[in-house]
Amino acid sequence: MTPTLWLIGALLALMAEFMSGTFYLLVIAVALAAGGIASLLGGSEALCWTLASLGGMAGVLAVSRWRKRQPAAPQPSKAVLDDPDIGQLVRVISRIDSQNLRVHYRGTEWQARAEDASTLAAGDSAAIAGRDGNVLLLTTSSKESR
Incomplete structure (x- = not known):
């Protein structure tokens, strides 16, 4: 295979990685580029394929x-995702006690609780x-005065 084909393959894998955002396609692009560089330096086709294969396997690993x-990102519960x-x-x-409040929402009064209701x-x-x-449950961090 010519160096041009190796490098075109690397470029296509790199473009696909930019669109998908996966590191695995970046690894494939680097592996194909290694095969292309080996081909450009006059390596045999077997050497190019071996370098690309070993580079890809090492990169994926x-x-x-x-x-x-990486720590797993906390997933919000389905109830939180569906709650409008x-x-x-x-x-x-009004304030009921140190944490509990009476609030107006959707045309009626509700009981609410805030971590620091004393600021409200x-x-x-x-x-x-x-x-x-x-x-x-209320958050006071995005509190706005009316």
Whole structure:
């Protein structure tokens, strides 16, 4: 195979990697480029295929091990993904105690709980971060005053 074909294959694999974002296609592109460089330097076809194969196998093994060491991203529960209330703003009506509030949302009053309800006063707004049954869980980090 000519060096041009090896390098065109490497370029195509690299373009596919840019579109998909996988490191495995990047490994294949580097392996094909190694075969192309070997061919360019006058190596036999068997040597080019051997270098590309060994480079690809070593690269895939390295990426596989690297991915196993990465911490798994926490997956949100299905309830959080399907809840249209997450991120909506509520208006604080009154404070019940140090963590519990009475809020106005969707035309009615709800009980809500915030980590630090002491920073919220009547008339303030807070975002819904989740639910515990019918109790809205609020976040005060994106609090806005009304």
